[in-house]
Amino acid sequence: xxxxxxxxxxxxxxxxxxxxxxxxxxxxxxxxxxxxxxxxxxxxxxxxxxxxxxxxxxxxxxxxxxxxxxxxxxxxxxxxxxxxxxxxxxxxxxxxxxxxxxxxxxxxxxxxxxxxxxxxxxxxxxxxxxxxxxxxxxxxx
Amino acid sequence: xxxxxxxxxxxxxxxxxxxxxxxxxxxxxxxxxxxxxxxxxxxxxxxxxxxxxxxxxxxxxxxxxxxxxxxxxxxxxxxxxxxxxxxxxxxxxxxxxxxxxxxxxxxxxxxxxxxxxxxxxxxxxxxxxxxxxxxxxxxxx
Amino acid sequence: xxxxxxxxxxxxxxxxxxxxxxxxxxxxxxxxxxxxxxxxxxxxxxxxxxxxxxxxxxxxxxxxxxxxxxxxxxxxxxxxxxxxxxxxxxxxxxxxxxxxxxxxxxxxxxxxxxxxxxxxxxxxxxxxxxxxxxxxxxxxx
Amino acid sequence: xxxxxxxxxxxxxxxxxxxxxxxxxxxxxxxxxxxxxxxxxxxxxxxxxxxxxxxxxxxxxxxxxxxxxxxxxxxxxxxxxxxxxxxxxxxxxxxxxxxxxxxxxxxxxxxxxxxxxxxxxxxxxxxxxxxxxxxxxxxxx
Numbered sequence: 001x002x003x004x005x006x007x008x009x010x011x012x013x014x015x016x017x018x019x020x021x022x023x024x025x026x027x028x029x030x031x032x033x034x035x036x037x038x039x040x041x042x043x044x045x046x047x048x049x050x051x052x053x054x055x056x057x058x059x060x061x062x063x064x065x066x067x068x069x070x071x072x073x074x075x076x077x078x079x080x081x082x083x084x085x086x087x088x089x090x091x092x093x094x095x096x097x098x099x100x101x102x103x104x105x106x107x108x109x110x111x112x113x114x115x116x117x118x119x120x121x122x123x124x125x126x127x128x129x130x131x132x133x134x135x136x137x138x139x140x141x
Numbered sequence: 142x143x144x145x146x147x148x149x150x151x152x153x154x155x156x157x158x159x160x161x162x163x164x165x166x167x168x169x170x171x172x173x174x175x176x177x178x179x180x181x182x183x184x185x186x187x188x189x190x191x192x193x194x195x196x197x198x199x200x201x202x203x204x205x206x207x208x209x210x211x212x213x214x215x216x217x218x219x220x221x222x223x224x225x226x227x228x229x230x231x232x233x234x235x236x237x238x239x240x241x242x243x244x245x246x247x248x249x250x251x252x253x254x255x256x257x258x259x260x261x262x263x264x265x266x267x268x269x270x271x272x273x274x275x276x277x278x279x280x281x282x
Numbered sequence: 283x284x285x286x287x288x289x290x291x292x293x294x295x296x297x298x299x300x301x302x303x304x305x306x307x308x309x310x311x312x313x314x315x316x317x318x319x320x321x322x323x324x325x326x327x328x329x330x331x332x333x334x335x336x337x338x339x340x341x342x343x344x345x346x347x348x349x350x351x352x353x354x355x356x357x358x359x360x361x362x363x364x365x366x367x368x369x370x371x372x373x374x375x376x377x378x379x380x381x382x383x384x385x386x387x388x389x390x391x392x393x394x395x396x397x398x399x400x401x402x403x404x405x406x407x408x409x410x411x412x413x414x415x416x417x418x419x420x421x422x423x
Numbered sequence: 424x425x426x427x428x429x430x431x432x433x434x435x436x437x438x439x440x441x442x443x444x445x446x447x448x449x450x451x452x453x454x455x456x457x458x459x460x461x462x463x464x465x466x467x468x469x470x471x472x473x474x475x476x477x478x479x480x481x482x483x484x485x486x487x488x489x490x491x492x493x494x495x496x497x498x499x500x501x502x503x504x505x506x507x508x509x510x511x512x513x514x515x516x517x518x519x520x521x522x523x524x525x526x527x528x529x530x531x532x533x534x535x536x537x538x539x540x541x542x543x544x545x546x547x548x549x550x551x552x553x554x555x556x557x558x559x560x561x562x563x564x
Contacts, residue, residue, distance in 0.1 A: 020190045021197035049161045056162035057206055057222050062199035081198050082392060083416055085226040085367055085508040085555055087535045089528040104553055105512040109391060110364060110418070112510045112553065130527055130535065132508055132555045134365055134416060136392070223533060224557055226367040226414055226508055228394045230387040245412055246371040250532060251505060251559070253369045253412065271386055271394065273367055273414045275506055275557060277533070302472045303479035331443045338444035339488050339504050344481035363480050367508040 008032045008074050015073075025062060029070075035103035037070035039063065043095055043119075055092035055128075060117050063099035064131035068113035071101030072135035076111055084115070084133035092128040094121030101133075111135045149173045149215050156214075166203060170211075176244035178211035180204065184236055184260075196233035196269075201258050204240035205272035209254035212242030213276035217252055225256070225274035233269040235262030242274075252276045290314045290356050297355075307344060311352075317385035319352035321345065325377055325401075337374035337410075342399050345381035346413035350395035353383030354417035358393055366397070366415035374410040376403030383415075393417045431455045431497050438496075448485060452493075458526035460493035462486065466518055466542075478515035478551075483540050486522035487554035491536035494524030495558035499534055507538070507556035515551040517544030524556075534558045 012029045016022045024047075030038035041063070043055055050056040064086055072079045098118050105112040115131035153170045157163045165188070171179035182204070184196055191197040205227055213220045239259050246253040256272035294311045298304045306329070312320035323345070325337055332338040346368055354361045380400050387394040397413035435452045439445045447470070453461035464486070466478055473479040487509055495502045521541050528535040538554035 015192050019192045019197070020187055021199060022191075024188050046161055047165050050163075051156050051160045052221075056160070056203075058162060058199055058203035061202040061206070062197075065198050065202070080193075081229055083226065083228040083365070083394075083414075085224065087224040087527075087555055087557065088222055089535055104510075104550075112365075112512055114553070127527075130537070130555060132365075132510055132553060134510065224506070224535075224555075228386075228414055228416065230394055245369075245409075253371055253506075255412070268386075271396070271414060273369055273412060273506075275369065297474050301474045301479070302469055303481060304473075306470050328443055329447050332445075333438050333442045334503075338442070338485075340444060340481055340485035343484040343488070344479075347480050347484070362475075363511055365508065365510040367506065369506040370504055 005033055012037065012070055022066065025059065027066065030098055032070065032074055035071060035075050035106065036101060037067055037074055038098060038100045039066055039070065040096060040098035043097060052091070053093070055097060055119070057088060059097070060088065060092055060129050061086055063097050063117045064115040064129055065133065067099035067101035068115040068131060068133035069135055071103050071113050072111040075103060075106050076137045078138040079135045080138055082110065082134040082136045084131050086129055086131045088129050090126060090128050092119045094119040096120040109137050146174055153178065153211055163207065166200065168207060171239055173211065173215055176212060176216050176247065177242060178208055178215055179239060179241045180207055180211065181237060181239035184238060193232070194234070196238060196260070198229060200238070201229065201233055201270050202227055204238050204258045205256040205270055206274065208240035208242030209256040209272060209274035210276055212244050212254050213252040216244060216247050217278045219279040220276045221279055223251065223275040223277045225272050227270055227272045229270050231267060231269050233260045235260040237261040250278050287315055294319065294352055304348065307341065309348065312380060314352065314356055317353060317357050317388065318383060319349055319356055320380060320382045321348055321352065322378060322380035325379060334373070337379060337401070339370060342370065342374055342411045343368055345379050345399045346397040346411055347415065349381035349383030350397040350413060350415035351417055353385050353395050354393040357385060357388050358419045360420040361417045362420055364392065364416040364418045366413050368411055368413045370411050372408060372410050374401045376401040378402040391419050428456055435460065435493055445489065448482065450489065453521060455493065455497055458494060458498050458529065459524060460490055460497055461521060461523045462489055462493065463519060463521035466520060475514065476516070478520060478542065480511060482520070483511065483515055483552050484509055486520050486540045487538040487552055488556065490522035490524030491538040491554060491556035492558055494526050494536050495534040498526060498529050499560045501561040502558045503561055505533065505557040505559045507554050509552055509554045511552050513549060513551050515542045517542040519543040532560050
């Protein structure tokens with residue numbers, strides 16, 4: 001990790017600190033680089049589950065959306081999500097979720113980003129969702 | 142409201158009661174019928190906002206996904222979201238969110254559902270998101 | 283129809299005239315207004331079908347995408363499709379397809395548009411697809 | 424290439440032979456394996472372009488959708504596309520298009536497939552689109 005990525009990590013941690021929903025989820029930066037970002041959360045059963053006992057799709061969606069937006073932010077500064085599509089691949093059962101975003105195309109005002117969400121269940125990892133997002137630079141919509 | 146829709150409402154309220162994330166959001170059934178459902182939540186700033194002060198996209202996604210899943214459940218019983226796409230149309234600033242899901246096509250095992258999310262800001266209503274979802278009957282994936 | 287919509291129709295017809303793929307499909311403007319557009323084609327079996335004898339999804343996609351882009355163009359001038367999602371609702375069997383695009387949100391650089399595609403089979407109409415598209419003004423991506 | 428993949432290739436070529444739209448596009452199987460498929464076409468300017476002189480988005484969509492459906496068919500037999508999302512990453516200018524589909528998740532009745540479309544321009548290759556599709560086994564919708 002160099003000064004550049006350390007700066008990006010601090011910036012994301014600063015955004016989490018002023019984002020109540022991300023704080024409520026306990027979001028932590030796992031990795032960040034030019035055009036990529038990873039975050040993770042611990043699963044809190046009393047907050048995050050749905051009625052079959054799996055992690056709620058909205059929490060999986062939060063992970064995917066955040067990973068995509070953060071990956072875009074690593075290249076484009078302040079951003080907002082314009083749209084995303086999320087395919088849920090498997091029930092999310094486990095103690096931890098993590099997600100990765102990778103920028104596929106960085107346009108001047110819009111970035112296309114792929115997201116992937118994984119669950120860790122008793123140490124074993126499984127992909128639970130894939131996403132494709134369009135992220136806009138703030139001021140560009 | 143007749144016995145049929147009263148039964149559907151009670152069933153959805155029963156699902157909310159055993160869904161920790163929906164309870165944490167304070168989700169309430171607003172309306173339910175054959176192939177449609179509406180829910181609403183009060184915006185809790187210390188839980189639901191993002192760093193620009195608007196309602197976090199994950200909460201908007203929760204509203205869209207829940208409305209679509211509930212609309213599907215009104216026809217198909219126990220369901221899971223297979224995938225959805227969400228377009229964010231405007232920042233969600235206000236005191237209340239509500240969402241509506243309407244089934245566009247009910248197949249034997251998959252339902253296509255449209256979702257819309259609205260914010261109420263000092264009594265004025267504005268659409269903040271539109272969604273298109275594929276919902277699967279449990280056991281059908 | 284007034285001078286304004288007549289002008290928009292002529293502009294779309296001018297675009298079709300220089301768009302080889304649209305000409306190959308036999309696309310015709312059906313209706314155009316501020317933030318909406320409709321087009322139609324006759325189904326050519328020797329060109330447009332897939333292996334079950336229905337209209338190929340790519341032709342349905344062409345209809346949805348064109349209707350969305352044209353609806354956006356009615357407000358924003360020269361545009362390109364940034365992304366779309368298409369849900370196929372029913373097999374497209376019939377003699378004619380038509381599609382409608384309606385702008386849901388016109389931002390400064392991006393427009394969110396809903397598309398619907400219908401088939402006409404021996405005079406009876408059925409919806410075969412729904413789409414949600416993000417259209418960008420040329421120069422804005 | 425073994426007897427198994429040779430059989431899959433022949434099956435796809437058989438499907439192309441009875442699919443008028445795929446024949447009109449000149450679609451050829453490039454590669455096929457368990458859960459993956461690649462196809463290619465030569466760009467025919469008088470058929471496939473749009474009004475900026477690039478390959479029409481509907482042709483790009485055909486490539487993405489076909490690659491996804493064929494990849495799914497390699498595992499699941501006869502299939503139909505339930506839905507897909509397509510992000511256009513760059514204008515498609517060149518002499519040839521090719522696309523790859525890879526199955527991310529094969530459920531009993533639905534498969535989630537990622538698609539990528541590339542253009543070859545004077546021998547240089549560039550990705551022009553990415554897609555995420557839900558493909559259903561025939562009889563499962």
